[in-house]
Amino acid sequence: MKEIAVYYKNIIPSLKRIKVKSDGSRTQYKGRKNLGPMTSWPHPSNENNIPCFCESQGGTCGRNMLPGLGLEIWHDFSVSHHGSGPVDSYGKDARRGMDKDTKFGRLSRYDFSHCLDWCERNMSEPASNRKRKGKWSASGSYQWRGYSDGLYPGEKYPVIPEDRNWQQLPGSNEFYTFRAGSSYKPELHAQFVPCYCSTLGCPHTNITNAHSEYYYVHQLPSSRSRDVDSEDE
Numbered sequence: 251m252k253e254i255a256v257y258y259k260n261i262i263p264s265l266k267r268i269k270v271k272s273d274g275s276r277t278q279y280k281g282r283k284n285l286g287p288m289t290s291w292p293h294p295s296n297e298n299n300i301p302c303f304c305e306s307q308g309g310t311c312g313r314n315m316l317p318g319l320g321l322e323i324w325h326d327f328s329v330s331h332h333g334s335g336p337v338d339s340y341g342k343d344a345r346r347g348m349d350k351d352t353k354f355g356r357l358s359r360y361d362f363s364h365c366l367d368w369c370e371r372n373m374s375e376p377a378s379n380r381k382r383k384g385k386w387s388a389s390g391s392y393q394w395r396g397y398s399d400g401l402y403p404g405e406k407y408p409v410i411p412e413d414r415n416w417q418q419l420p421g422s423n424e425f426y427t428f429r430a431g432s433s434y435k436p437e438l439h440a441q442f443v444p445c446y447c448s449t450l451g452c453p454h455t456n457i458t459n460a461h462s463e464y465y466y467v468h469q470l471p472s473s474r475s476r477d478v479d480s481e482d483e
């Protein structure tokens with residue numbers, strides 16, 4: 251997701267906020283490995299050793315924060331089994347197209363890099379009958395990216411997730427919107443449902459629990475340094 255943000259930030263340098271609407275995959279989006287790094291998006295970029303000012307009255311907790319992208323992120327989820335969109339059907343189009351080309355001897359697939367190459371060659375934009383003119387959809391050019399889980403040989407594809415250890419966010423599955431907007435602390439605003447009115451004078455607070463849940467998600471010491479800690483103890 252960060253790569254997508256950087257892509258748009260390069261096209262629109264004044265970009266301040268990314269709004270994501272997605273399905274609510276627990277493992278992909280609602281775990282600490284996503285929510286933790288999300289909080290670093292609004293932090294200044296190209297700066298290391300940014301002190302964390304999460305204590306009340308602006309005090310620092312003594313930790314440093316990760317550099318960010320200088321971008322806010324608002325991520326809204328739909329409930330389980332909802333929220334599939336054009337992107338999902340395009341994924342099926344790719345599979346169908348590859349099956350066809352394999353059948354007619356135009357493609358040999360051994361691993362994901364062959365699939366990725368095929369998609370880059372054949373699916374640079376939606377087919378004309380899929381453009382959904384006048385509707386909200388992904389109708390521009392398609393950007394294809396490949397990532398490795400660390401098992402693919404060589405260094406052609408970046409490995410994700412990066413090995414980062416983040417504080418848990420208990421109950422995160424029960425929330426359907428997360429917003430990170432602080433440039434000086436790793437803060438996440440969690441809400442049961444998205445509300446787009448301003449915090450002051452929101453008429454929905456009693457129904458939706460909107461604007462009320464704030465969390466700090468700190469990066470924890472890596473497991474290796476924690477081992478050292480426990481040895482010291």
Ligand SMILES: [Zn+2]
Nearest residue numbers: 302304311313
């Ligand atoms: Zn802190």
Ligand SMILES: [Zn+2]
Nearest residue numbers: 445447452460
């Ligand atoms: Zn509201």
